[in-house]
Amino acid sequence: MEHRKRAMSAGGMIAALAAVIGAILGAAGSAAAHGERAQEPSLRMLTVQFYDTKWSTDKVPVNGEITVSGRFHVMKNWPLEIYEPGLAYLNVAVPGPVFVRVASSIGEVNGFASVKLELGQEYEYKLVLKGRLPGRYHVHPMLDVQDVGPIVGPGKWVTVEAAPAQARFVDPVTTLTGHTVDLASYGLGWVIKYHLVWLALGLAWLVYWIRKPMLMPRYEAVQSGEADQLITRGDRLAALVVLGASLMVAFGGLAIADSMFPLTIPLQSDWTRAKPLPESSAEISVEPLAATYLVPGRSMQFKLLVTNNSHEAVKLGEFTTANLRFINSAVEAADSAYPAELIAPGGLVIKAGGDEIAPGQTKEVYFEATSPIWETDRLASLVRDPTNRVGGLLMFYDSAGKRSVVEFSHEIIPTFTGPLANAY
Numbered sequence: 001m002e003h004r005k006r007a008m009s010a011g012g013m014i015a016a017l018a019a020v021i022g023a024i025l026g027a028a029g030s031a032a033a034h035g036e037r038a039q040e041p042s043l044r045m046l047t048v049q050f051y052d053t054k055w056s057t058d059k060v061p062v063n064g065e066i067t068v069s070g071r072f073h074v075m076k077n078w079p080l081e082i083y084e085p086g087l088a089y090l091n092v093a094v095p096g097p098v099f100v101r102v103a104s105s106i107g108e109v110n111g112f113a114s115v116k117l118e119l120g121q122e123y124e125y126k127l128v129l130k131g132r133l134p135g136r137y138h139v140h141p142m143l144d145v146q147d148v149g150p151i152v153g154p155g156k157w158v159t160v161e162a163a164p165a166q167a168r169f170v171d172p173v174t175t176l177t178g179h180t181v182d183l184a185s186y187g188l189g190w191v192i193k194y195h196l197v198w199l200a201l202g203l204a205w206l207v208y209w210i211r212k213p214m215l216m217p218r219y220e221a222v223q224s225g226e227a228d229q230l231i232t233r234g235d236r237l238a239a240l241v242v243l244g245a246s247l248m249v250a251f252g253g254l255a256i257a258d259s260m261f262p263l264t265i266p267l268q269s270d271w272t273r274a275k276p277l278p279e280s281s282a283e284i285s286v287e288p289l290a291a292t293y294l295v296p297g298r299s300m301q302f303k304l305l306v307t308n309n310s311h312e313a314v315k316l317g318e319f320t321t322a323n324l325r326f327i328n329s330a331v332e333a334a335d336s337a338y339p340a341e342l343i344a345p346g347g348l349v350i351k352a353g354g355d356e357i358a359p360g361q362t363k364e365v366y367f368e369a370t371s372p373i374w375e376t377d378r379l380a381s382l383v384r385d386p387t388n389r390v391g392g393l394l395m396f397y398d399s400a401g402k403r404s405v406v407e408f409s410h411e412i413i414p415t416f417t418g419p420l421a422n423a424y
């Protein structure tokens with residue numbers, strides 16, 4: 001009886017374990033991001049801000065093209081604890097070689113070049129990608145910045161469909177001598193043959209030594225002072241043959257490749273400067289006065305002093321940071337093609353100073369950006385960082401729709417009690 005009882009409790013334990021494993025697997029199944037939220041909030045909010053990002057489509061067939069384009073702003077107030085940006089290379093963040101890049105550009109420079117980024121400037125970029133492997137991928141523009149690392153723009157889900165008629169991926173290019181070759185399979189035969197030759201040579205060398213007595217007998221021979229007898233005349237001869245064969249394969253391979261392809265040019269690269277966009281923000285200046293993060297309310301609250309030196313009255317339409325957008329629906333309509341999960345449903349709510357800022361006027365504006373997105377996008381974790389700083393871009397619009405993009409950054413104080421609004 002005792003025995004039986006124990007067996008039952010073991011069964012119960014197995015059931016509980018199965019439930020726990022099931023729960024873990026279920027949770028893992030819903031995780032679809034690939035690390036874009038893992039970087040420190042300060043890196044994401046204070047370095048490069050992507051905006052106006054557009055994906056030409058969210059569904060392409062294999063061999064079909066998609067264009068990702070937009071702008072990015074390099075923060076003038078670049079954090080001193082992060083290396084100043086050196087060269088940057090425009091890239092795309094996707095899981096593996098699921099697309100090929102057909103063309104890219106950054107500020108009118110061909111995207112094969114790495115460009116020097118200037119602080120406080122904005123650049124236009126474009127990436128043309130061609131679907132290679134069928135699947136559903138999160139496609140982000142990305143800047144690989146020297147000394148800093150990758151800075152990832154917003155991601156959108158794009159499906160590469162296997163169209164039955166044209167499912168085989170092809171990548172034809174015309175060479176400088178006028179031949180058309182398919183890069184998807186070009187030279188693959190030679191790659192395989194050359195590897196097989198080396199594999200055969202390597203295996204022969206291994207087998208030659210493995211068939212002889214190995215570790216312990218050789219160790220004993222060394223211990224008893226007979227190490228010299230371990231390598232025979234035959235071994236030396238075999239080594240010479242393998243060495244000769246290796247040199248023949250290496251230099252022979254080179255000679256064959258040279259005679260088959262007499263005209264080659266090295267892979268091209270370039271380091272250059274890209275042309276920034278003309279400044280849009282010179283006429284509007286923003287001086288941040290205070291910023292708080294109300295932790296229980298998941299609300300960032302900002303008090304700014306805005307000076308309008310333009311000839312038109314302007315209104316604050318949007319606050320964007322780390323690819324998230326807080327839109328003031330009274331001024332700007334939400335962009336329906338932008339990934340919905342990156343637009344905060346609560347938007348940007350102006351609590352004071354919300355009406356327009358007249359030409360020549362300096363005005364205090366207080367607004368709140370409230371959304372669980374601060375937690376789910378892991379930006380609120382800045383409260384655990386040694387540097388509590390927040391930054392982003394503010395977009396002001398005049399009545400004709402002309403936009404001014406102004407950056408700001410400020411230290412932020414997390415609070416568990418009252419909002420900054422209490423001051424009003």
Ligand SMILES: [Cu+2]
Nearest residue numbers: 034036138155
């Ligand atoms: Cu992603």
